Amino acid sequence: xxxxxxxxxxxxxxxxxxxxxxxxxxxxxxxxxxxxxxxxxxxxxxxxxxxxxxxxxxxxxxxxxxxxxxxxxxxxxxxxxxxxxxxxxxxxxxxxxxxxxxxxxxxxxxxxxxxxxxxxxxxxxxxxxxxxxxxxxxxxxxxxxxxxxxxxxxxxxxxxxxxxxxxxxxxxxxxxxxxxxxxxxxxxxxxxxxxxxxxxxxxxxxxxxxxxxxxxxxxxxxxxxxxxxxxx
Amino acid sequence: xxxxxxxxxxxxxxxxxxxxxxxxxxxxxxxxxxxxxxxxxxxxxxxxxxxxxxxxxxxxxxxxxxxxxxxxxxxxxxxxxxxxxxxxxxxxxxxxxxxxxxxxxxxxxxxxxxxxxxxxxxxxxxxxxxxxxxxxxxxxxxxxxxxxxxxxxxxxxxxxxxxxxxxxxxxxxxxxxxxxxxxxxxxxxxxxxxxxxxxxxxxxxxxxxxxxxxxxxxxxxxxxxxxxxxxxxxxxxxxxxxx
Numbered sequence: 001x002x003x004x005x006x007x008x009x010x011x012x013x014x015x016x017x018x019x020x021x022x023x024x025x026x027x028x029x030x031x032x033x034x035x036x037x038x039x040x041x042x043x044x045x046x047x048x049x050x051x052x053x054x055x056x057x058x059x060x061x062x063x064x065x066x067x068x069x070x071x072x073x074x075x076x077x078x079x080x081x082x083x084x085x086x087x088x089x090x091x092x093x094x095x096x097x098x099x100x101x102x103x104x105x106x107x108x109x110x111x112x113x114x115x116x117x118x119x120x121x122x123x124x125x126x127x128x129x130x131x132x133x134x135x136x137x138x139x140x141x142x143x144x145x146x147x148x149x150x151x152x153x154x155x156x157x158x159x160x161x162x163x164x165x166x167x168x169x170x171x172x173x174x175x176x177x178x179x180x181x182x183x184x185x186x187x188x189x190x191x192x193x194x195x196x197x198x199x200x201x202x203x204x205x206x207x208x209x210x211x212x213x214x215x216x217x218x219x220x221x222x223x224x225x226x227x228x229x230x231x232x
Numbered sequence: 233x234x235x236x237x238x239x240x241x242x243x244x245x246x247x248x249x250x251x252x253x254x255x256x257x258x259x260x261x262x263x264x265x266x267x268x269x270x271x272x273x274x275x276x277x278x279x280x281x282x283x284x285x286x287x288x289x290x291x292x293x294x295x296x297x298x299x300x301x302x303x304x305x306x307x308x309x310x311x312x313x314x315x316x317x318x319x320x321x322x323x324x325x326x327x328x329x330x331x332x333x334x335x336x337x338x339x340x341x342x343x344x345x346x347x348x349x350x351x352x353x354x355x356x357x358x359x360x361x362x363x364x365x366x367x368x369x370x371x372x373x374x375x376x377x378x379x380x381x382x383x384x385x386x387x388x389x390x391x392x393x394x395x396x397x398x399x400x401x402x403x404x405x406x407x408x409x410x411x412x413x414x415x416x417x418x419x420x421x422x423x424x425x426x427x428x429x430x431x432x433x434x435x436x437x438x439x440x441x442x443x444x445x446x447x448x449x450x451x452x453x454x455x456x457x458x459x460x461x462x463x464x465x466x467x468x469x470x471x472x473x474x475x
Contacts, residue, residue, distance in 0.1 A: 009439035010469055088442060095399040102398045105324055107303050110445045111395045181443040182466060185459030
């Protein structure tokens with residue numbers, strides 16, 4: 001019985017860390033790829049084709065199913081992370097009360113960061129599946145025109161406005177805590193913290209700028225009737 | 233003319249539950265090199281003999297005078313009042329321990345139970361001790377590593393700085409991890425590393441630690457809890473028993 005308990009604790013801790021690291025890494029790449037809209041519709045179109053494995057398709061268009069499979073895989077990682085992380089949530093009212101009181105009497109940066117992760121994690125649990133399943137259930141919708149339409153006309157822009165800061169803050173606090181958790185004896189704490197802060201600011205800036213450009217694109221240059229973008 | 237210090241001190245006597253906890257203020261003239269411990273003694277001597285707090289060594293060795301000073305669990309005898317620019321010092325008892333009265337808490341009960349639970353004592357390899365035989369010399373690196381872990385004075389500041397320990401009273405905490413590490417390092421101990429890891433390889437042990445690092449930030453002896461816990465976590469994860 002004790003062995004099972006031991007195994008479970010170790011597994012959960014490692015799966016939580018590993019899945020979190022994968023998701024944080026994905027977020028970093030995702031925001032950079034998505035920001036290709038800053039370079040114009042053509043650049044975003046090329047990125048979308050590359051992600052859909054257009055290089056394997058003689059027509060160059062690619063296979064939207066690649067995104068579906070990848071999205072489902074990501075959803076699985078998300079579930080693993082949520083299941084492993086949920087055990088960290090205080091489960092009793094008394095624990096929440098202690099936490100609130102403790103944060104007042106012994107204020108401490110990392111405890112505050114963790115509480116921020118608790119709240120952001122809870123929010124992400126509801127927001128990320130909407131975004132992820134929205135993409136998975138609409139294969140081929142990663143396109144300069146269709147994405148702009150989704151953001152501006154279908155209101156997904158509001159979802160992304162909420163997702164961007166919450167996801168980035170949750171991820172970067174997580175990366176910092178992860179580094180300290182497993183390599184606290186090897187890594188410089190304050191340098192890692194500063195690095196995570198810089199990356200947080202960068203990603204929020206990048207994502208916000210991209211979102212502004214998406215709105216601009218959606219308002220000024222959507223074809224009527226709506227058709228996928230085709231390069232000149 | 234020295235400045236006036238204001239001490240805001242938590243007051244409560246569990247033996248008088250009809251009097252609710254309250255904060256009492258004391259004014260005191262600051263002296264050169266004054267510590268919070270000295271100030272508390274002056275307050276008790278000249279203003280209020282009913283004030284309860286603990287001390288023994290006055291030199292940061294016994295850990296008795298640990299309390300929350302302006303939001304930081306630390307030792308009163310090593311805290312200079314001059315560092316508080318506004319001259320206001322708020323004192324609370326260490327959270328997470330049984331309150332004896334005012335600033336005095338019972339850390340002993342907690343430390344004893346942790347020691348018993350973790351079996352934090354030396355289990356010699358040879359129980360038959362021949363006092364005439366020469367003692368086996370210890371490598372100086374090993375002795376230093378043990379000494380480093382042994383610097384823990386069990387003041388309880390790490391437990392009082394840890395939100396995990398506050399929320400879950402079964403959590404071992406940094407002081408417990410340090411105890412395990414101390415005996416795991418000792419070549420005279422008969423137990424295998426896995427035996428120690430078996431004690432702390434669950435949710436109440438290293439896998440329950442949420443890396444909130446309060447232990448690291450507030451240890452009055454500057455022990456490297458952050459490094460020690462990360463090392464233990466990695467080791468226990470890599471152990472053959474725990475896949």
